[in-house]
Amino acid sequence: MTIPSPRTALLVYAHPEPTSFAAALRERAEHELTRAGWTVEVSDLYADGFNPVAGPGDFTAPSDPRRLHVQREQSHAASRGTLAPDLLREVERLERADLLVFLTPLWWFGLPAILKGWVDRVFVFGRVYGNGLTFETGPLRGKQAMLALTTGGPESSYSEGGAHGELDVLLHSVHHGMFRFTGMDALDPFVAWGAGWADDATRTAYLDAFGKRLAALASTDSEAA
Ligand code: FAD
Numbered sequence: 573m574t575i576p577s578p579r580t581a582l583l584v585y586a587h588p589e590p591t592s593f594a595a596a597l598r599e600r601a602e603h604e605l606t607r608a609g610w611t612v613e614v615s616d617l618y619a620d621g622f623n624p625v626a627g628p629g630d631f632t633a634p635s636d637p638r639r640l641h642v643q644r645e646q647s648h649a650a651s652r653g654t655l656a657p658d659l660l661r662e663v664e665r666l667e668r669a670d671l672l673v674f675l676t677p678l679w680w681f682g683l684p685a686i687l688k689g690w691v692d693r694v695f696v697f698g699r700v701y702g703n704g705l706t707f708e709t710g711p712l713r714g715k716q717a718m719l720a721l722t723t724g725g726p727e728s729s730y731s732e733g734g735a736h737g738e739l740d741v742l743l744h745s746v747h748h749g750m751f752r753f754t755g756m757d758a759l760d761p762f763v764a765w766g767a768g769w770a771d772d773a774t775r776t777a778y779l780d781a782f783g784k785r786l787a788a789l790a791s792t793d794s795e796a797a
Contacts, residue, residue: 624689647698710755
């Protein structure tokens with residue numbers, strides 16, 4: 573009998589308030605995945621003081637100290653092991669993970685700046701994508717990725733004909749431009765609609781549904797391993 577190796581999840585949590593509903597989703601994710609035997613790592617971007625701004629400090633030995641070309645320096649640093657330590661820690665967490673989950677509110681129809689900046693810096697050209705390695709040949713192929721999202725607006729406003737347009741369209745840059753582009757399998761998002769104004773029963777139902785979704789994912793994935 574083959575014993576499946578433990579699976580690892582990376583939860584990237586982007587909310588400045590530790591008692592937020594997004595934090596409750598993160599706790600539920602940690603609980604369910606740990607219970608299923610997974611190793612769970614958490615990047616708590618605000619609490620960790622993660623720097624989301626790409627810049628010369630990302631590289632300890634730049635190839636051209638006179639002029640910054642971000643992708644060229646990412647590639648140079650990836651091949652020589654000269655990524656800044658905070659960046660390398662996140663890249664290694666990402667590479668260890670079988671499942672990546674972004675736990676975040678929807679801000680301005682997209683990701684909060686700190687999480688977008690995590691992608692800008694951690695999706696390193698020459699290591700996470702690039703040099704012809706994207707989509708089916710992307711270095712992150714075999715991994716799954718998922719958005720766990722809270723919104724202010726109700727589901728009806730993100731439906732066809734709704735005031736904000738379809739959520740799938742808004743999330744294309746994440747699902748296609750980040751997850752699939754680097755080779756990952758983009759799972760359907762989990763959305764807690766109107767989390768800020770929902771009543772307690774609705775919020776409890778969201779937490780339970782999210783827990784069940786992750787438990788099912790963890791058991792399916794373990795069987796496949
Ligand atoms: P919170 O306000 O932190 O929490 C909601 C409630 O849940 C609180 O009462 C909290 O006490 C409670 N709670 C916490 N833990 C639990 C628990 N375990 N069980 C039950 N209840 C619990 N919305 C949009 O739809 N589209 C946008 O484009 C958009 N842009 C925004 C831009 C900015 C800059 C900001 C600040 C907000 C924006 N919003 C937008 C609104 C935002 O998406 C919502 O306010 C947010 O998603 C709500 O989730 P939260 O985690 O912040 O909720």
